[in-house]
Amino acid sequence: MDYTIFAVATFIVALLVFGGVFLIRPRRSEPPQQQPRQEEQATADSGTAVAEPTETESAEEPAEGSGAVAEAEPATPATAEPAAPEVETPPPSAGRMVRLRSRLARSQNVLGRGLLNLLASDKLDDDTWEEIEDTLVTADVGVESATAIVENLRTKVKVLGSRTQDDVRQLLREELLTQIDPNADRAVRTRAETDRPAVIMVVGVNGTGKTTTAGKLARVLVGDGRSAVLGAADTFRAAAVDQLETWGNRVGAPVVRKDEGADPGSVAFDAVARATEDGADTVIIDTAGRLHTKTGLMDELGKVKRVVEKKSDVDEVLLVLDATTGQNGLRQAQVFSEVVNITGIVLTKLDGTAKGGIVLQVQRELGVPVKLVGLGEGADDLAPFDPETFVDAILDGE
Numbered sequence: 001m002d003y004t005i006f007a008v009a010t011f012i013v014a015l016l017v018f019g020g021v022f023l024i025r026p027r028r029s030e031p032p033q034q035q036p037r038q039e040e041q042a043t044a045d046s047g048t049a050v051a052e053p054t055e056t057e058s059a060e061e062p063a064e065g066s067g068a069v070a071e072a073e074p075a076t077p078a079t080a081e082p083a084a085p086e087v088e089t090p091p092p093s094a095g096r097m098v099r100l101r102s103r104l105a106r107s108q109n110v111l112g113r114g115l116l117n118l119l120a121s122d123k124l125d126d127d128t129w130e131e132i133e134d135t136l137v138t139a140d141v142g143v144e145s146a147t148a149i150v151e152n153l154r155t156k157v158k159v160l161g162s163r164t165q166d167d168v169r170q171l172l173r174e175e176l177l178t179q180i181d182p183n184a185d186r187a188v189r190t191r192a193e194t195d196r197p198a199v200i201m202v203v204g205v206n207g208t209g210k211t212t213t214a215g216k217l218a219r220v221l222v223g224d225g226r227s228a229v230l231g232a233a234d235t236f237r238a239a240a241v242d243q244l245e246t247w248g249n250r251v252g253a254p255v256v257r258k259d260e261g262a263d264p265g266s267v268a269f270d271a272v273a274r275a276t277e278d279g280a281d282t283v284i285i286d287t288a289g290r291l292h293t294k295t296g297l298m299d300e301l302g303k304v305k306r307v308v309e310k311k312s313d314v315d316e317v318l319l320v321l322d323a324t325t326g327q328n329g330l331r332q333a334q335v336f337s338e339v340v341n342i343t344g345i346v347l348t349k350l351d352g353t354a355k356g357g358i359v360l361q362v363q364r365e366l367g368v369p370v371k372l373v374g375l376g377e378g379a380d381d382l383a384p385f386d387p388e389t390f391v392d393a394i395l396d397g398e
């Protein structure tokens with residue numbers, strides 16, 4: 001009986017071993033056969049030498065007859081570091097507005113010629129004065145400034161009696177300059193009074209040119225022999241961060257950035273910390289564009305500033321206004337000013353509008369000076385605002 005059980009058990013074990021050899025072996029041999037086929041397919045599909053050589057493929061023995069693999073020159077490793085971008089040396093900012101005057105003249109000269117013609121007319125009656133006022137208002141000077149200019153000119157013309165072309169030009173020049181206020185402090189505070197970096201925040205509604213201004217301003221500083229750190233606190237738009245990084249790389253200014261959607265306050269804070277560590281002269285913080293009517297976003301901007309203030313004073317809050325938007329720009333300015341206390345205006349796209357009078361209006365309404373003007377899309381088309389050059393471009397043309 002025991003013998004029978006032993007014989008049956010031996011038979012079953014033998015059967016399992018025998019069956020295992022035939023059933024299991026063929027399956028285990030399949031994957032190695034499939035693997036090379038998949039790799040070949042990938043190389044063929046891509047049409048380029050994207051496939052990295054596997055450990056079993058010797059780099060010295062490229063597969064014969066495969067053009068794609070043959071192109072994968074092992075001498076150039078796929079992980080090669082990209083060449084460091086060339087750092088540019090931008091020109092200094094002094095006299096830049098004079099150099100760019102022709103752009104200003106091209107867009108603003110219609111206003112100047114119109115005013116000079118009217119003022120030179122034989123009879124300066126009420127209708128003519130009204131026309132002068134209308135011309136000023138049409139150029140976005142604003143009703144209050146236009147009225148003030150006309151009243152002052154009327155008085156001076158009466159005192160003067162007869163008028164030559166030169167007299168008229170001189171009178172108008174003086175009056176426009178008075179309204180623009182040549183004595184306002186227009187220096188951008190790029191150097192802190194104490195031993196720390198100056199902090200500049202760049203704010204405004206969407207698409208006015210904030211990122212471009214932050215980048216161009218870094219160029220201005222580097223061109224003037226200073227150092228800058230850029231903070232990419234526009235975390236809503238990944239492209240803005242990349243754009244700022246490109247600007248920074250071009251002039252060797254470090255850019256502090258975080259992932260898209262990160263807290264803008266923390267980016268701004270880190271940028272100030274980085275500038276402090278580096279001993280940089282200035283940190284420029286680019287913020288996301290936001291409609292002044294969106295309360296939540298405006299509150300967020302206020303928070304960004306407060307977070308920065310935990311680390312440092314904010315020396316300058318530059319509001320970027322698109323000169324082509326006229327009255328709407330003014331309303332934006334008022335709301336931004338309430339939330340983050342604007343210290344200077346950057347008027348961009350002044351090359352693309354005949355309504356340069358906005359300079360007068362925005363200063364009058366806000367009591368904040370225009371400090372910088374954008375006169376084109378070129379890297380060095382941001383200029384410190386100079387009232388005399390501005391008025392002369394209006395009156396004399398190119």
Ligand SMILES: Nc1nc2c(ncn2[C@@H]2O[C@H](COP(=O)(O)OP(=O)(O)OP(=O)(O)O)[C@@H](O)[C@H]2O)c(=O)[nH]1
Nearest residue numbers: 206207208209210211212289348349374375376377
């Ligand atoms: N003609 C002209 N174009 C300008 C000037 N300044 C900026 N731009 C252009 O305005 C466009 C918008 O500029 P951005 O710097 O991207 O604007 P932004 O305010 O950062 O935009 P958001 O982040 O979307 O709010 C770009 O095409 C700039 O080249 C200027 O002074 N003149």
